[in-house]
Amino acid sequence: MANTPLSHSHHVVPARYYHINLLVLALLMGLTIAAAYWSAPGGVVVNNIIAVGIASIKAYLVILIFMGVKWASPLTKVWVLAGFFGFSLMFIVLCDYMTRQFEPANGWVKNGQSAYPPVRPGSVQNVPDNVNFRPRGSGN
Amino acid sequence: MATLAHDGHGDGHNEALHHQFENIDQQNESYVVGMWTFLVTEIMFFGTLFVIYTLYRSMYPMDFYLAHEHLNIQLGAINTCILLFSSWLMVMSVHWAQRGNREKVLLYLGGVLACAFGFLVIKYVEYGSKIKDKMVPGPNFTTDPEKVHGANFNYAQLFYGLYFSMTGLHAIHVIVGILIIAALVRLWWIRAKSVVLDYIPTELVGLYWHFVDLVWIFLFPLMYLIPKPH
Numbered sequence: 001m002a003n004t005p006l007s008h009s010h011h012v013v014p015a016r017y018y019h020i021n022l023l024v025l026a027l028l029m030g031l032t033i034a035a036a037y038w039s040a041p042g043g044v045v046v047n048n049i050i051a052v053g054i055a056s057i058k059a060y061l062v063i064l065i066f067m068g069v070k071w072a073s074p075l076t077k078v079w080v081l082a083g084f085f086g087f088s089l090m091f092i093v094l095c096d097y098m099t100r101q102f103e104p105a106n107g108w109v110k111n112g113q114s115a116y117p118p119v120r121p122g123s124v125q126n127v128p129d130n131v132n133f134r135p136r137g138s139g140n
Numbered sequence: 141m142a143t144l145a146h147d148g149h150g151d152g153h154n155e156a157l158h159h160q161f162e163n164i165d166q167q168n169e170s171y172v173v174g175m176w177t178f179l180v181t182e183i184m185f186f187g188t189l190f191v192i193y194t195l196y197r198s199m200y201p202m203d204f205y206l207a208h209e210h211l212n213i214q215l216g217a218i219n220t221c222i223l224l225f226s227s228w229l230m231v232m233s234v235h236w237a238q239r240g241n242r243e244k245v246l247l248y249l250g251g252v253l254a255c256a257f258g259f260l261v262i263k264y265v266e267y268g269s270k271i272k273d274k275m276v277p278g279p280n281f282t283t284d285p286e287k288v289h290g291a292n293f294n295y296a297q298l299f300y301g302l303y304f305s306m307t308g309l310h311a312i313h314v315i316v317g318i319l320i321i322a323a324l325v326r327l328w329w330i331r332a333k334s335v336v337l338d339y340i341p342t343e344l345v346g347l348y349w350h351f352v353d354l355v356w357i358f359l360f361p362l363m364y365l366i367p368k369p370h
Contacts, residue, residue, distance in 0.1 A: 012238045022228040029220055029360075033213075036365035044201065047367035058357045066231045067350045068343075073169045076176060083180030087187045097195055 011071055021065040028058050156338035168340055175344045179351050186355055189306050193362060196298050201369045203295035207288050208366040210275065211303070212266060216364035219262050220356060226255030227353040230346045237335070237342035242328055245342065249325050252349065256318045263311050270300070277301040303363055310359060313352045320345055 032054045040046035064070045069080055154164055161167035197204045233248035274282040277297040282288065288296035324345050327335040335341045 013235070015232065015235055018228055018231045018235065022224065025224050025227075026221070029217070029224065032361050033217060033365060036361065036367050039368070039370050044367050044369045051361040051365060051367070052358075055358050055361050059354050062227060062350055062354050062357065066227050066353075067347055072172065075169060076172050079173050079176045079180070083176065083183050086180065087183050090184070090187050090191050091194065093191060094195060094198075097199075 013068065013071060017065055021061055025058055025061060028054055028061075032058075155333070171340045171344060172347070175347050179347065182351060186306075186309065189302070189309070190358065190362075193302050193306065196295075196302065197362075197366075200292070200295040200298065203291040204299050205366045205368055206291035207296035207299040208363065209289040210270075210273070210287060211364050212269070213364050215262050215266050216360055219259050220360045222255050222259050222262070223353045223356050226252050226259075227350055229255065230349045234339065234343050234346045237339040240336070240339075242331070242336065246325065246328050249321060249328065253318060253321055253325070256314055256321070259314055260311065260318075263307070263314075267304075270304075275300050276304065306359055307363065310352070310355050313355070317349050317352050320348065 032051060035047065035050045035054065038047070040050065063080065069077060072080075157164050157167055161170065229248045229251040233245045233252065236244035236248065270276070273287050274280055274284075275287065277300050281293065281297050281300075283293070291299075324335065324342060327341070
């Protein structure tokens with residue numbers, strides 16, 4: 001084992017960490033499947049939170065143990081955190097979609113500041129009832 | 141790892157150490173941070189698709205649930221196991237690369253390649269049955285309500301559009317993974333100095349492969365295990 005004289009200063013992690021990690025990941029995978037068929041009290045939102053929660057724990061274990069971030073330098077850790085922080089910022093775009101049902105705001109219609117044409121009374125909107133779609137004025 | 145600089149500085153006679161680095165630790169950290177920089181761009185790449193998925197599933201939860209029932213959960217679960225196991229094989233090959241055991245590195249890397257091919261074969265079977273059932277979004281999308289299990293056809297197309305683009309992009313990453321792992325196997329096979337003297341190339345390929353596993357960890361519950369809205 002001592003025939004790598006060149007990278008001698010790195011830390012060789014004992015293989016048992018990897019074995020245990022694989023076992024835990026397999027168990028969590030089974031748990032994910034079981035949780036998907038369980039009608040969680042509190043509605044499907046709870047199911048979704050559990051599913052993404054377990055997936056996040058699995059991802060954390062893969063990053064920490066398999067990708068070796070647990071033993072990595074502080075700079076690497078900051079880099080990894082920054083990556084996932086940036087990823088989480090992407091979800092801010094959902095704020096736009098989730099608030100569209102409140103549009104057009106009265107003020108926008110009145111003073112015409114909206115980038116979109118206001119809805120005119122009686123205009124035809126060919127949009128199914130259950131579609132959350134920004135109503136646009138037709139014919140202008 | 142083009143040329144290996146002969147030392148003359150740093151921490152002694154280290155053939156793997158390139159001249160621009162102070163010591164092997166600094167060099168290793170630079171490589172790993174560089175790889176993570178690439179992986180962060182990959183996270184962003186897949187991230188947009190996950191945001192789109194979150195948006196449309198929150199808009200049409202029932203249609204996504206009904207449309208997803210046509211997917212084969214068993215095959216998805218087998219693929220999850222294959223990727224988790226291949227991640228373990230990969231980390232073991234890095235482990236033995238650090239200890240300089242060429243035979244074990246080759247053994248484990250061969251296992252990773254076998255898993256990657258197994259994953260693609262299962263994906264091929266899955267895609268084949270979906271294409272046969274006309275589940276590919278577009279003008280030829282199925283008009284059979286049984287195929288989408290009663291979901292609205294437009295929203296079912298949204299689901300299958302996301303299914304094919306996300307798992308397809310992931311499959312492309314698996315194929316790229318096979319290519320770079322095969323290149324790494326060749327380097328180990330011919331006892332190339334760049335991998336034998338320095339475990340970092342093996343480590344970086346490993347980081348990429350774990351990332352591929354990471355994406356699937358989220359894809360599996362999001363695509364195959366949508367809970368019934370209740």
